[in-house]
Amino acid sequence: MTNVPDTLKYTKDHEWVLVEGSVATVGVTEFAQSELGEIVFVDVPAVGKTVSAGSSFCVLESTKAASDVYAPIGGTVSAANDALKDDPTKVNSDPYGAGWLCKLEGFQAAELDKLMTAADYKKHINA
Amino acid sequence: MKKTPLYETHQSLGGKIVTFAGWELPVQYQGVIPEHTATRTKAGLFDVSHMGEIFVTGPEAEQSLQYLTCNDVSKLYDGKALYSAILNERGGVVDDIIIYRYNKEKFLICVNASNADKDFAWFTKHNTFQAVYENQSASYGQIALQGSAAVSIVKKIPELASVAELAYFHFKEVQVAGATIIAARTGYTGEDGFEFFVPVACTVSFWNMLLEAGANEGLVPNGLGARDSLRLEACYPLHGHELGEDISALESGLGWVIKFDKGDFIGKAALQAEKTAGLKRGLAGFFVTDPGIVRENQPVFDAAGNQIGITTSGTKTPTIQKALGMALVHTSHTKEGSEIFIEVRGKKLRAEVVKKPFYKKPA
Secondary structure, rough: OOOOOOOOOEEEEEEEEEEEEEEEEEEEOOHHHHHHOOEEEEEOOOOOOOOOOOOOOEEEEEOOOOOEOOOOOEEEEEEEEEHHHHOOOOOOOOOOOOOOOOOEEOHHHHOOOOOOOOOHHHHHHHH | OOOOOHHHHHHOOEEEEEEEEEEEEEEOOOOOHHHHHHHOEEEEEEEEEEEEEEEEEOOHHHHHHHHHHHOHHHHOOOOOEEEEEEEEEOEEEEEEEEEEEEEEEEEEEEEEEHHHHHHHHHHHHHOOOOEEEEEEEEEEEEEEEEEOHHHHHHHHHHHOOOHHHOOEEEEEEEEOOEEEEEEEEOOOOOOOOEEEEEEEHHHHHHHEEEEEEEEOOEEEEEEEHHHHHHHHHHHOOOOOOOOOOOOOOOOOOHHHHHOOOOOOOOHHHHHHHHHHHHOOOEEEEEEEOOOOOOHHHHHEEEEOOOOEEEEEEEEEOOOOOEEEEEEEHHHHHHHOOOEEEEEEEEEEEEEEEEOOOOOOOOO
C-alpha cells in the first residue's frame, strides 16, 4: 500500500503540496518515485522563479528518462532543496520529507481548492 | 503489438512492460541500476526475442552477403561470426547486423527488431545472386546471458556446458531437452557472455532453466533500460541513434568493418568518395562536466556558440556514474579533451570529449 498522507493535497500528475500559512512546499508522491525508479539527478528551479499552475518547473532524471514535475499551484519559488544536488535519491527514500523539491509563496488560495484530497488521490492511483 | 514467448514470465517476475519497436517488453524489473550493476558484477539475463533472424542459403550465399553488407564475409569460416552493416547507396546504414557462417552456403543473420521487416525487404530487393533469404524471425526466441558469471552458469547445465569452450564471436548448435539451440559467444553489454537462439516453443523453459542455474550465481533478469545503459557504457552503437540511413557509416565510426579492398558492395562508392574528401563529422564520447544529464537529439555547440553537431545517446550510467553520452560532431571537436556545449532545456551544459569506450571489462 503506497503512502498517501492525509495532511497533504495532491495533483493528478502525482505532486503533493503542504500548505503552512503563506508557504507551500511541493514534492512528488511515493507512488511517483516508485514509478520513476532511482533518481540520478534533480534539476531544481531557481529561487525567485515565477511558476504557473500546470507548468513544468522541475525535472527528475532517472537512468532511463527525464520526467517533468508540474507546478500544482502558481507562485514564486522562495526556496529550492539544494541537498538534492548531492543526494537525488532522497526523492525516492523520503518523498514527503527530505525529498521536498521547492517552496512557493505568493500563491492564490483559490488554486489550492482545485487540488485533490488524499482520499481522491488514493482513488486516482488505484484507477 | 507483438509479444515475445516470455511475456507472461516477465509479468510474473514483476517486469514493467513498455512498447519498444512494436514489441511489449519489460523496461525494468527491480530497477535499471541494480539490473545493470548485476550484469557488470555477476550476470544478467535478457529477453532479446524481438531481434530478427534471417537465414541465407545457396551456392552464392557468400557473394550475396559480400555485396549487400560492408564487412568481408570471405574471412569467415564454419562456426565463426562477424559484425557487419547493410549499407544503402549513400553509405548510410540500413541496419547493423551479425552474420554467422554455418558453411559456405548457409549463413544466419541477426538483425535489429526495429528493422527486421525492412532488412528482409531490402535483401529481397537487392539480392540478384543464387541465394535464398528466409525470414525466420517468427520461429525464434532469443535470450542473452551476460556477465563474468555466465560461463559458470552454463557449466551447471550438462547439455550447455560445452558452449563454455566457444571462443569470442564463435557459435555452435547444441541439443537441449530435445531442441536445437544456437549458442553464440557474442553480446551487447561489454561483458563476456552468450546469445542463444531458441525455438519459440522452448524459449520459456530455456529462460527458466538459465534463471534456476544462475540463482546462486547472482543472475538477475535485465530489462531494456539496463540493456541500453550497458551498451552505452561500452560505446556500442544503436540504430536510430548513432547509426541511421542518413548518417554516413564512416561518420558513425564503422570504418573498422568497412572493407574497401574486398570487391564491390552497396555504399562502397559513396564512402570511398567521402574517405577521399575527408570526413566532416565523427562520433565523440563525452562526459558532462556541468551539473545535468544529456540525452539524445540535443544540439551541440562550440565555445563560440556555433552548432557543431547533435547528441545521439546519453544518460547517467550506473557503473561509470557520470552523465555521459555520444554525439555526432564536426571533426574539429572529436579529439579527446575537446570542449563542447550541449543545450538541454534552453541551458548550455559544458562537456568534455573523452576516449571511447567509457567502460572496458577487466582483463
